[in-house]
Amino acid sequence: xxxxxxxxxxxxxxxxxxxxxxxxxxxxxxxxxxxxxxxxxxxxxxxxxxxxxxxxxxxxxxxxxxxxxxxxxxxxxxxxxxxxxxxxxxxxxxxxxxxxxxxxxxxxxxxxxxxxxxxxxxxxxxxxxxxxxxxxxxxxxxxxxxxxxxxxxxxxxxxxxxxxxxxxxxxxxxxxxxxxxxxxxxxxxxxxxxxx
Amino acid sequence: xxxxxxxxxxxxxxxxxxxxxxxxxxxxxxxxxxxxxxxxxxxxxxxxxxxxxxxxxxxxxxxxxxxxxxxxxxxxxxxxxxxxxxxxxxxxxxxxxxxxxxxxxxxxxxxxxxxxxxxxxxxxxxxxxxxxxxxxxxxxxxxxxxxxxxxxxxxxxxxxxxxxxxxxxxxxxxxxxxxxxxxxxxxxxxxxxxxxxxxxxxxxxxxxxxxxxxxxxxxxxx
Numbered sequence: 094x095x096x097x098x099x100x101x102x103x104x105x106x107x108x109x110x111x112x113x114x115x116x117x118x119x120x121x122x123x124x125x126x127x128x129x130x131x132x133x134x135x136x137x138x139x140x141x142x143x144x145x146x147x148x149x150x151x152x153x154x155x156x157x158x159x160x161x162x163x164x165x166x167x168x169x170x171x172x173x174x175x176x177x178x179x180x181x182x183x184x185x186x187x188x189x190x191x192x193x194x195x196x197x198x199x200x201x202x203x204x205x206x207x208x209x210x211x212x213x214x215x216x217x218x219x220x221x222x223x224x225x226x227x228x229x230x231x232x233x234x235x236x237x238x239x240x241x242x243x244x245x246x247x248x249x250x251x252x253x254x255x256x257x258x259x260x261x262x263x264x265x266x267x268x269x270x271x272x273x274x275x276x277x278x279x280x281x282x283x284x285x286x287x288x289x
Numbered sequence: 290x291x292x293x294x295x296x297x298x299x300x301x302x303x304x305x306x307x308x309x310x311x312x313x314x315x316x317x318x319x320x321x322x323x324x325x326x327x328x329x330x331x332x333x334x335x336x337x338x339x340x341x342x343x344x345x346x347x348x349x350x351x352x353x354x355x356x357x358x359x360x361x362x363x364x365x366x367x368x369x370x371x372x373x374x375x376x377x378x379x380x381x382x383x384x385x386x387x388x389x390x391x392x393x394x395x396x397x398x399x400x401x402x403x404x405x406x407x408x409x410x411x412x413x414x415x416x417x418x419x420x421x422x423x424x425x426x427x428x429x430x431x432x433x434x435x436x437x438x439x440x441x442x443x444x445x446x447x448x449x450x451x452x453x454x455x456x457x458x459x460x461x462x463x464x465x466x467x468x469x470x471x472x473x474x475x476x477x478x479x480x481x482x483x484x485x486x487x488x489x490x491x492x493x494x495x496x497x498x499x500x501x502x503x504x505x506x507x508x509x510x511x
Contacts, residue, residue: 267472
């Protein structure tokens, strides 16, 4: 149990996917303009990350490795994620329309989100079991959520500021991201100190 | 449009990273060491040329509705080839690139060029476009990695530089340094090309295959 909590905290705070490992930068820069879209996108990412991790872990462990086809990992995973996102979209649309209206628009964006493919591969590289993998995926998603929500607040300020002409738009956004990333360095060592 | 311009366009005027702002994730993550940056650039260039050529050759066969999944599968196939070759012949590079190697699949430069160029143009032009974009990507990675490696750890391609190696600004090799160097480089290119990036016209979404969804969504919120 303690191991799971430490994985969760390490994934969400210390090894933050966006701010420390540079995964999922596109939605981080593109969809973080206001709080509402940042939250919607992040919740969709958390959901797909956990689901994709559970499915790809089983496929890798019970299907690909025993048959000696582990080299197909990349091709199979990206296909599974794409199919999964489509299925979730159809299922939500039919069964829970309210949730579909809130998350639906973000789902197609997730297929090509490197954070989702990244987390599924990282779990296997680290040799995590199923429970640990799903917890790690949830933590990574949570870290994405944190970064998005904080950054949407930062951006609502920078949108109205007047930086030097060449810095307008994306460059100033990146520089504020740099400062946010720097602040996440404050979490360094927190897991080791709390859990030994 | 001449063959030469297909090739040179990617280097500055339509530089995939600094002007089209595609493939940000590997750019930021891999650019801590010049040697890794070149390795990543060459791997992505190979995938770009192959995928552009094949997608262009199949452009009349692939049905329009399922083109994105088809492209992704083709790209993933080429990425797997690169992965296997690097694992066999350049193991240290394979280790250094780590998770970012399989993630070339979702590098938006490759899918973006397939969508923006290869599915409308002939095979030769598409391959040249892939080569040009690949060179642009590799050069940008090299420039960024050089800045970060020289100033951050005082080495270049692993060779120590006398005074700098004792006075490295180590934050540049870490995550915040990636964001700040990238921001400054884009600002520099904006200055050189005399281009202003208006917040309304997010050029970094234009190349994304999901731009339609995103754009539609953007309007709904406003």
